[in-house]
Amino acid sequence: MSNIERRPRPRAFRLEGDRTVTGKTPPQAEEAKQASAEVIEAEYDAFAREAAQLVDGMAGDEAAVEAAQANGLLRRYVFSWGGVFLSALSGLLSLALTLWIWGFVEDLFRRSAILGAIGLALAGLAAVAALISMAREFRAIGRQNRIAKLHAALAEAHASDDGKAARARVGELCKLYEDRPATGAARARVHDYVKQIIDGRDLIALAEHNLVAPLDEEARREIAAAAKRVSVVTAISPRALIDVMFVIGQAIVLMRRIAEIYGGRPGLLGFFKLARSVGAHLAITGGVAVGDSILQQALGHGIAARISAKLGEGVLNGLLTARVGLSAMAVCRPTPFVSEKQPGVSDVAPFLFGGDKTKS
Numbered sequence: 001m002s003n004i005e006r007r008p009r010p011r012a013f014r015l016e017g018d019r020t021v022t023g024k025t026p027p028q029a030e031e032a033k034q035a036s037a038e039v040i041e042a043e044y045d046a047f048a049r050e051a052a053q054l055v056d057g058m059a060g061d062e063a064a065v066e067a068a069q070a071n072g073l074l075r076r077y078v079f080s081w082g083g084v085f086l087s088a089l090s091g092l093l094s095l096a097l098t099l100w101i102w103g104f105v106e107d108l109f110r111r112s113a114i115l116g117a118i119g120l121a122l123a124g125l126a127a128v129a130a131l132i133s134m135a136r137e138f139r140a141i142g143r144q145n146r147i148a149k150l151h152a153a154l155a156e157a158h159a160s161d162d163g164k165a166a167r168a169r170v171g172e173l174c175k176l177y178e179d180r181p182a183t184g185a186a187r188a189r190v191h192d193y194v195k196q197i198i199d200g201r202d203l204i205a206l207a208e209h210n211l212v213a214p215l216d217e218e219a220r221r222e223i224a225a226a227a228k229r230v231s232v233v234t235a236i237s238p239r240a241l242i243d244v245m246f247v248i249g250q251a252i253v254l255m256r257r258i259a260e261i262y263g264g265r266p267g268l269l270g271f272f273k274l275a276r277s278v279g280a281h282l283a284i285t286g287g288v289a290v291g292d293s294i295l296q297q298a299l300g301h302g303i304a305a306r307i308s309a310k311l312g313e314g315v316l317n318g319l320l321t322a323r324v325g326l327s328a329m330a331v332c333r334p335t336p337f338v339s340e341k342q343p344g345v346s347d348v349a350p351f352l353f354g355g356d357k358t359k360s
Contacts, residue, residue: 027250061285061342062155070282073272082135101111129164137267144273147176147334157337158204168201170207173334176263177211186210205339212262212335220348225351226254231318235311247317251324258328274328281327322349 057176101123109116150172157165174190177183190207198201230250234243255274266274322345330342 031042062336064284068277068331126324140267140270149265150334158201161200163200166203167194208335209339217262219329222257223348226250227318227322231314234317235314236327254325255328259332262332277331278327
């Protein structure tokens with residue numbers, strides 16, 4: 001045969017216990033082996049980095065909301081000398097009012113039995129109305145606490161992707177709006193999603209898109225209308241005191257209206273807790289938001305401020321009112337911002353920035 005097949009040369013092996021050791025590999029074979037080895041380098045994934053930044057941003061916003069709710073809506077009154085003073089003072093005033101009413105009814109009985117009966121009936125009616133008002137007040141506070149706890153539970157279920165917890169919390173979300181006929185179709189869709197979807201994050205995102213997103217649009221319209229009213233009234237009012245009173249009044253009405261939209265209309269005590277949460281949220285996030293939007297508009301692009309100082313005050317007050325509304329929206333919302341983008345001042349009140357379109 002012309003082509004003689006080359007057979008491999010015999011090699012020697014030695015045994016060291018359970019391990020077999022071969023002879024040294026020739027340098028040429030070692031270099032060829034290294035050259036033929038495939039080198040895989042790690043690739044840079046820009047989408048993974050953007051997703052990580054988005055998750056970090058959502059976690060930061062959610063931490064601010066939870067801190068604000070813990071400082072206001074979920075805050076429990078603990079023992080303090082100021083609280084003891086207010087409780088003792090209100091007790092004394094209630095006792096004095098009760099004694100005065102009792103003495104007044106007795107005096108009416110001395111004058112006439114008919115007048116005494118009428119006075120006693122009116123006093124009893126006032127007492128019943130006061131008890132009903134107190135019951136409604138505590139019910140409103142309980143509903144506010146329920147919404148705040150639901151918000152925190154949904155955020156935790158979304159972060160851990162817990163399907164079982166997500167289904168339970170989404171069921172509570174549907175039950176929260178079962179007294180609103182306008183949400184019937186959305187609640188029916190969400191109930192179907194609960195039966196079909198296993199992934200917790202997807203389920204929470206769908207529930208937010210179907211149930212809460214329409215409420216967000218309504219809240220945005222309320223914020224835009226309040227900001228527009230404040231900016232116009234401030235621009236035309238002759239006195240600074242009128243400006244201050246109107247801005248405060250619009251902020252109170254706006255906070256109560258947004259709480260009502262999301263299902264937690266507060267009473268008197270509940271409004272104090274809500275205002276505390278909104279103030280805490282503004283204190284946590286207000287510095288960044290003001291530096292990013294209000295100061296840029298006032299110093300950089302404030303056409304109205306350059307034309308007239310009064311118009312500039314109107315724009316600034318409108319922006320501040322919008323910030324109060326956005327903070328109330330964040331703390332009153334029953335779900336965190338998952339699939340929906342958290343709005344900013346330029347989203348709810350673009351007319352303050354020279355925009356010609358307002359989101360409806």
